[in-house]
Amino acid sequence: MFIRRTLCALVAATLVATLAVIGPLSAQDRSIVVASTTSTQDSGLFGQLLPAFKAQTGIEVKVVALGTGQALDTARRGDADVVFVHARQEEEKFVTQGFGVKRVPVMYNDFVLIGPKSDPAGIAGSKDIVAALKAIQAKQASFVSRGDRSGTHVAELKLWEAAGIDISAPKGAWYKAIGQGMGAALNTASASDSYVLADRGTWLSFKNRGQLDIAVQGDKRLFNQYGVMLVNPEKHPHVKKQLGQQFIDWLVSREGQAAIASFKINGEQLFYPNAEDPGA
Secondary structure, three states: OHHHHHHHHHHHHHHHHHHHHHHHHHHHHOEEEEEEEHHHHHOOHHHHHHHHHHHHHOOEEEEEEEOHHHHHHHHHOOOOOEEEEOOHHHHHHHHHOOOEEEEEEEEEEEEEEEEEOOOOOOOOOEOOHHHHHHHHHHOOOOEEEOOOOOHHHHHHHHHHHHOOOOOOOOOOOOEEEOOOOHHHHHHHHHHHOOEEEEEHHHHHHOOOOOOEEEEEOOOHHHEEEEEEEEEOOOOOOOOOHHHHHHHHHHHOOHHHHHHHHOOEEOOEEOOEEOOOOOOO
């Protein structure tokens, strides 16, 4: 009888100790890593979304903010559970290669061409981004490129191509590729009175504007779509599939889409939810 009681006591003590360890670990495990873009981070959007998501689900989101190309590379290595970026062709390639489960559209905004108020290229007020880039190149007006394989950089390269300009050829001092994020590119443009392509969200939240202003906007070629993908757990078994999918489902839910729509700076909406648009 004594032996049985002793064994029961030992089993109970072991169970209590095990639960004490599992409890904190389970709480720790309710977190995910999202590889995303500097635009979603620098604009302040995550500051609006993540507290609301955590309050509803208890899941903490740790954001790694990079250019889209670097964010996708991070996800390819299995160093993220979810990737949330804005370069549709690259996103679809990511899924086709088996690194992502499914691409889901979330929201859009647009790019704007920022330039000095002195407007040396004579393009201010234009809605034709191709004509504007041709004028910048023809007048050798200073232009700052992110040069970092981000979604914005990819969009910029496509726009130069649409303008019939081979930006990979020798360009001269007027074209500066800095290999850094959107905030750094805007700071460089502000300091050097240069033109720069930016997403509208980061521009609206940018404080160090100096003599910069929007030069070109409203061209349909400046459309900027964002998508989200779960990193494929078949490629990387440690991916937190259920928690990551909860984040994706919340982003495209009525609550998540409303949170995106309600994010404004000085009364101006930065992103427009469109998860239900089949063409997005």
